[in-house]
Amino acid sequence: MGIQSPRLPEHRDIVVIGSGVTGCSVAWRLLEKGDPKTTVAVMDAREICSGATGRNGGRIHCTVVQDYDKYSRLLGQAAARETVRFELAHLTAYHDFARELGPEVVGESEMRHLRVISAVFDGQVLEDPKRMLDTFKRDFPDLADSYDIIDTKQTQGAMVYNAGAVWPHRLITKAFQVARSRHGGRLSIETNTPVISVTEDIFGAQYLVKTPRGIISARHVVHCTEGHSAHLLPNLRGIVVPLKGQMTVQCMDGFPRSISAGDCYTFIFGQSFDYAALHPVTGEVWMGGGSSMMVEAAGDFLGEPSDAAESIIAKAHLSGILPTVLAAESPLKASISTKIN
Structure with a gap:
């Protein structure tokens, strides 16, 4: 445009x-x-x-349970509560904005509500989200029923909560x-x-x-x-620093029917995570992340403002996540197109 x-x-x-x-x-x-x-x-x-x-990828999503823990330590509980409320307001604000532009814009921009399944693959790593969630539910009783931790076949556990998505x-x-x-x-x-x-x-x-x-x-x-x-x-300079992430669109053959277009996924590996959502119309998987892979393999993705180059390491990582995680449910083959974010 x-x-x-x-x-x-x-x-x-x-x-x-x-x-x-x-x-x-x-x-x-x-x-x-x-x-x-x-x-x-x-x-x-x-x-x-x-x-x-x-x-x-258009996810309207904030990790408020983890954020509240971090903000409480950095800013104190009062400021942490205020900041978390501000983050959570974005989902409603996006939907209200789309409706303000016109009822047809909600459909054209594919504005929708999603359930996040934030999966953890390390049992030790899962202990931190459990502790954080207990504190979050105590301090936000009105939100306590909106967040939970569930068991899954392929992971040590997953935190479940509400989010949204849009074609930005x-x-x-x-x-x-x-x-x-x-x-x-x-x-x-x-x-x-x-x-x-x-x-x-x-x-x-x-x-x-x-x-x-x-x-x-x-x-x-x-x-x-x-x-x-x-x-x-x-x-x-040196305070606000560019950090690249990799965005991919993947066409999956043999995608499990148990995966819903109303769900999106976060895969947590240590301090890093990747995210994926099934497109409700095309059936493609929009998957992004790989930041830790890029930084470890090529330091120029931290502090490099150009978006002219993509990361082979991050693309390889992202193309292998779903077939690996969901292999027990269905053998997957992926063809992948990518964009820098």
Whole structure:
């Protein structure tokens, strides 16, 4: 989805750099809920939603049981509770957003509810989730019935809870289309327009956003570029660091009928995990992860912002997980296509 103004606007109140889920959320909120006179420009070096948002598996999912344990140790219980509630609100927010865009968008973007089965293969590793879950249920009694640990044939055990999924590229591109139709006079979308630098003017009253097509002045600039943020914000270098994950789409022959499109799976190996979901329409398996394999085998996947190369090690790992884990139920053969996330 490539969009450009005939001429780059000279001024906007707010410039948003990045057009993934974060950039879309910021722009939408400013236009729908902000001052009706505010003007916004959304900049992207490539096309709309062409980065990690557009390539990932679309799981609306947070590991709040483990997160609550971590946040409690780092931030204290009060802040941990607040942060976990914020994470959990995303599932409802995504569904509400799709409905706000139009009832047809829920279907087009394949917005749906899922059950997560988070499988652990090491009995010792399972003891930590059990302990964390006991604490979580104690401190979140209203959520206690939504989380449980079950036995499975192929693993030491699995935590089960609710999540969701969406086709993110479809949702975000549709959101920008609706935003243009509602707020075209206040919103300019400038794709294939990389931001080279952001500096203050001589009076310190405006930011100057430099691009190959010219300069936009703005009162505020919002950076929504995730791992690329430090390119324009040098003080973040070494603090915000890109980390690649591998996303695959796998066509499985002989997939067990016991696997439901209403379920998605997380496979936990030590401190790393992979995730898989069965597409409800095509029957393909969307599987991602392999980050620990990439970091161990090729350190340039940590701190490397380019998405031009994929990881053979991660692809090999991901293509072997399901046939190995589910071999007792059905012999699987996989053909695999991949994308960097």
